[in-house]
Amino acid sequence: MxxxxxxxxxxxxxxxxxxxxxxxxxxxxxxxxxxxxxxxxxxxxxxxxxxxxxxxxxxxxxxxxxxxxxxxxxxxxxxxxxxxxxxxxxxxxxxxxxxxxxxxxxxxxxxxxxxxxxxxxxxxxxxxxxxxxxxxxxxxxxxxxxxxxxxxxxxxxxxxxxxxxxxxxxxxxxxxxxxRGLKDARSVIDWSGKYKSTPLYKPGRAQATIERAERAMESLGRGKDFIIVYYGSDYAGGWQSLDAPLRTITTLDRFGLVTWSGTTPYIRMLQPPELLKAMGAGSKHTLPHGNRREKVKLCGNGVCxxxxxxxxxxxxxxxxxxxxxxx
The missing domain is CATH 3.40.50.150 (Vaccinia Virus protein VP39)
Structure with missing residues (x-):
């Protein structure tokens, strides 16, 4: 061995x-x-x-x-x-x-x-x-x-x-x-409804976030789920499709998932279990210590x-x- x-x-x-x-x-x-x-x-x-x-x-x-x-x-x-x-x-x-x-x-x-x-x-x-x-x-x-x-x-x-x-x-x-075949960002998402989203167009939402989302909607059409990408040098309009692998995880919250309820877009941040899955560690690996922010940092510092x-x-x-x- x-x-x-x-x-x-x-x-x-x-x-x-x-x-x-x-x-x-x-x-x-x-x-x-x-x-x-x-x-x-x-x-x-x-x-x-x-x-x-x-x-x-x-x-x-x-x-x-x-x-x-x-x-x-x-x-x-x-x-x-x-x-x-x-x-x-x-x-x-x-x-x-x-x-x-x-x-x-x-x-x-x-x-x-x-x-x-x-x-x-x-x-x-x-x-x-x-x-x-x-x-x-x-x-x-x-x-x-x-x-x-x-x-x-x-x-x-x-x-x-x-x-x-x-x-x-x-x-x-x-x-x-x-x-192994290519895996996309969709495969890391927990679709159970466990993590709650809030309306994209709610009072106090940052204008930059709304602009990212609207660029995605213009490209994909309304009713299509996608991911908003925050931070780092971005040359793709601040969003990505769920049909491609997730962009690089960093030590800060970077990804917001936009989904739809009827004609209304909702958003939430990706959670540590989803980021852990995106690191490819498998079900045997756990993050039993630290708060949410620290778990995001652990993933961002990791090797796939x-x-x-x-x-x-x-x-x-x-x-x-x-x-x-x-x-």
Whole structure:
């Protein structure tokens, strides 16, 4: 069985994908207490530590944990386009450099670094790559869309998949392992009526919200359900069809569902269980801790599980195959 240590583990969405591929989490670290509580609830056998990674001694932890894979998702907020024009924090960006002592101490065969693709514009990105390579890793630099792996969310992320034994891994390799069809935003919606909507045209409704909705109605026609998209850089009029995968989930409430009662449009925000479904984590994964806002943030910070599942399946095939050849 492939084992892994999970840095910047969040609520365990990436780990859920790895576990679905039959891997085992040994240790998880995150600086947010709610994230570590959520991780521990989902993976009780793992050691889970709430701390910034730079305050820990990986050499001490390596005495207990020698993983096959070091899985890392350094802070992405300072790289993300969702910040708009806000300047990024260099300290936040440098959490990526903070993984190097862990590589040195734990000496995993495999290293995975997940982040937004804009990380490549960071001045120290090439330094990170060359440092990883100096430890003997071949770096496979992939840009993957979660929707291509059966996730009902269009979430594009950079994945550095690094192997000390020189394996070449391509997007085509990963897609060949995946047999799921395209899933749309409609599939994540709870249509039971459990979550209450309010009339779109009610007093106090923001004019910008109404304008987004009216652009959608003009395009789709009245009586058609759709999603309003808030925040981030939007080039699609502030709305999306339910027939396409959900746009990228962020750490803030971003999606309003517009439905109809007769000729009257109603609106409500998507709820954490719906966002959880859009992360592709499956029914085994739960969000038992935190308030609604915090659960939205957990999802927005996460890695879509189906993508990580395919990465770990590919790694497992190569890793266990090499082990068989060596025995």
């Amino acid at each position: 492939i084992t892994f240590v999970d840095l910047f583990c969040g609520g365990g969405f990436g780990a859920r994908g790895a576990v679905n591929a039959k891997a085992k989490p040994l240790l998880a670290v995150d600086a947010w207490e709610l994230a570590t509580e959520t991780y521990k609830s989902n993976f009780p056998s793992a050691e889970v530590i709430c701390s910034p990674i730079e305050k820990l001694k990986p050499s001490q932890l390596a005495k207990k944990h020698r993983p096959d894979v070091l899985l890392t998702s350094p802070e992405c907020t300072s790289h993300s386009i969702a910040r708009g024009a806000k300047p990024g924090s260099e300290k936040s960006k440098e959490t990526a450099i903070g993984i190097i002592p862990w590589i040195k101490a734990m000496q995993p065969r495999w290293l995975i670094v997940e982040n937004v693709n804009r990380m490549k514009k960071w001045g120290r990105h090439n330094e990170l790559i060359s440092t990883i390579e100096s430890y003997g890793y071949t770096v496979n630099d992939l840009y993957l869309n979660a929707a291509d792996f059966g996730t009902p969310q269009a979430r594009k992320r950079m994945f550095l998949i690094c192997d000390k034994e020189g394996s070449v891994i391509t997007e085509k390799d990963l897609k060949s392992l995946h047999k 599980s189906p993508v990580m599942e395919m990465i770990f399946r590919q790694i497992s095939q190569i890793h266990l195959g090499d082990r068989d050849l060596a025995s």
